[in-house]
Each structure stands twice: as structure tokens, then as C-alpha cells.
Amino acid sequence: MNGLSTSITGRAMNKGLLSVEAINIRDFSHDKHQSVDDYPYGGGAGMVMQAAPVVESYEYICQKTKKKPRCIYLSPQGKTFHQRMAEEFSKEEDLVFLCGHYEGVDERALEMIVTDEVSIGDYVLTGGELPAMVMIDAISRLLPGVLNNEESAVTESFGLDGLLEYPQYSRPEDFRGRKVPEVLMSGHHANIAKWRKEQAIFRTKEKRPDLYEKYLLNNRTKT
Numbered sequence: 001m002n003g004l005s006t007s008i009t010g011r012a013m014n015k016g017l018l019s020v021e022a023i024n025i026r027d028f029s030h031d032k033h034q035s036v037d038d039y040p041y042g043g044g045a046g047m048v049m050q051a052a053p054v055v056e057s058y059e060y061i062c063q064k065t066k067k068k069p070r071c072i073y074l075s076p077q078g079k080t081f082h083q084r085m086a087e088e089f090s091k092e093e094d095l096v097f098l099c100g101h102y103e104g105v106d107e108r109a110l111e112m113i114v115t116d117e118v119s120i121g122d123y124v125l126t127g128g129e130l131p132a133m134v135m136i137d138a139i140s141r142l143l144p145g146v147l148n149n150e151e152s153a154v155t156e157s158f159g160l161d162g163l164l165e166y167p168q169y170s171r172p173e174d175f176r177g178r179k180v181p182e183v184l185m186s187g188h189h190a191n192i193a194k195w196r197k198e199q200a201i202f203r204t205k206e207k208r209p210d211l212y213e214k215y216l217l218n219n220r221t222k223t
Ligand code: SAM
Pocket: 073, 074, 075, 076, 077, 098, 099, 100, 101, 102, 103, 104, 105, 118, 119, 120, 121, 122, 123, 124, 125, 126, 127, 128, 129, 131
């Protein structure tokens, strides 16, 4: 979880807005080699994480927090992570991220403790740690006080209207002959807002026709 201690998430941790603790499932192993995997019943490739250490590590967290936090199993078989999920999870006081390894986790442990199964995309990684870090990053930037400008999470891509964000420019006004659109330097807030909305619609249509269709549908049903 070292990657989270830099930049925005790192600052949020230093300010006490967020804390992340890694629990080593091996500490709950039942044998002297601290192993937590075994062969799959029925044969087949690879190893499976055993139920007992996984369930006991979750029970340890429940005892420690005196709560039964939502337990998210990172899995390629889960629902694909998206911004609305990040918003929903950001409202929780505590979250547990269960990171699988090998061929995955004994199904009985999943039945007993998992409340949400989430994937970060249709590809298979070796473990759940990177997906957990992706989710923690996306969720933590929605917590009050984490971003300097609270508005930026609302106007960003996948924000309230479901569109991609408009193009952004900074100094200089002219970079190798490419000029910043004039409207952005006009100081006319209504025109700037109108231009940004048009650009957001245009680029969503170009880059993500699937999102554009949803946007049209939502706005058709609203009128
Ligand atoms: N045998 C499993 C299957 O076919 O569904 C894949 C296991 S994968 C090699 C090992 C672990 O990596 C999983 O238990 C999960 O925690 C994590 N993982 C792999 N791909 C992932 C993805 N796309 N999203 C979230 N977690 C993933």
C-alpha cells in the first residue's frame, strides 16, 4: 500500500482524513510455514486461498473496529468499478478490501464475508492489491477535504451529468502556434460554461459513444 502514501492520498492520510491498514492474511495461517493456500478439490491448475485464514482475518477486523464493515472482494468476476460505485463507497466509515491471489479464494469464505464483488476491468491480474489501490485512490479523493477544490470532483469526467470533462488549458496563451480558445480568456462566465458544456458533449460523443447514448437517454427522459 506504499503507493498510497504519496501525493493527494498521502496528504489525506497525514491530515487524518483517511487511514489505510494492510492486514497480512498469513498471520492467520494455521500451519508453521504460514501458508494460506492449498490444492483445489476436483483438481486443476493452481492453488486456492483457504477459507479459515481469510474469514478469521475479517473477524479480527470486526473485533477491532467493533463493526461489520462492508467487505469488497476484488475479482475479475465482479461488477466493473465505476464512478457511481466510488461515490457510494465513499459514504462508508470503514471498508475492507479482500485481495485474492493464486486461483482465488475458497467460495465458502466469499459466501460468508463478502458484501460486494468488484472488478477493475475485463483482464486477469495476479493479485487484488493493485485493484484495491485503484479503488482506494478513486474513493478517497471524494472524501470531504481531500481535494483542494471540492468542485473539481463534481465537474470531472463521469461527474453528475455522466459526460467526459471539457478540454483544459493553462499558460502560455500560444504554444508553438496553438492558441487557447478565445472564449476562455473572455472572462464571460456564462459563455465559458456554455462552451465547456458543448465541448464535453462533443468529446463524449467522439470518445465514448456508449456514455453519450446514456446522456441522451437521461436528458430525453428528463424533458
Ligand atoms: N481464477 C480467477 C478467475 O478466473 O476468475 C482469477 C484469479 S486472479 C489470478 C487472482 C486474484 O487477483 C483474484 O482473486 C483477484 O483478487 C485479483 N484480480 C485479478 N484480476 C482482477 C480484476 N480484473 N479486478 C479485480 N481483481 C482482480
